[in-house]
Amino acid sequence: MERNVNIIKILYASITAAIVAVACEAEAGDFISAHDGAEIAASPNPWQIRLRALDVITRDSGRVDGLAGSALSFSDTVAPEFDISYFFSDNIAAELILGTTYARVQGGGSIAGLGELGKTWLLPPTLTLQYHFTDFGAFRPYVGAGVNYTIFYNQSGKSADRLDVKNAFGTVLQVGFDYMIDDHWGFNVDAKKIFLRPDFDANVGGRNVTGKAKLDPLLFGAGITYRF
CATH class of the missing domain: 1.10.287 (Helix Hairpins)
Incomplete structure (x- = not known):
């Protein structure tokens, strides 16, 4: 028991x-x-968007094959730019950059007498991987690098009877900063260098020609940032 x-x-x-x-x-x-x-x-929410006004400054360089001393120049433009960023961490983000602009192509050197050869619109979606510095409070600088694919569309000749600039890949370097006013809104300044050298063909005076346009644009932007 x-x-x-x-x-x-x-x-x-x-x-x-x-x-x-x-x-x-x-x-x-x-x-x-x-x-x-x-x-x-x-x-913080990993998604962020920006809207910038962009100054596009192209490099005036290029050639028409077979025409000694030929050169090309391209018009500078101002265009809107929209981008979407995703933050994998506080420091690492990917940014997709969207916008469109145009360039007028001028003859130079031995073909300067042709004046404006034509005009083309550009759609250059760009993807960069960025490193954001987080030790400066509201001031948040970043650097980035990536790839660009530029689509040329709505092309028209002027002194050239036909102008066809080929779509091309390019590489991108980027530097900039956000200054955050609060948890969501901020001011952004950004600079990018795109190394872009597309081939083209054209018909000038009944003669088919080919060449390379060394655009290599430098892009300066300023605008607003919104972090969700």
């Missing part, structure tokens, strides 16, 4: 200990979940 009582006491103590252990584990789990939730709530 005494042995049975001891067994019952042992079982009761074991069950009580188990219940206490389960209760403590559940409470700890609730605390961890609440703590994680607080961290998630405090984490």
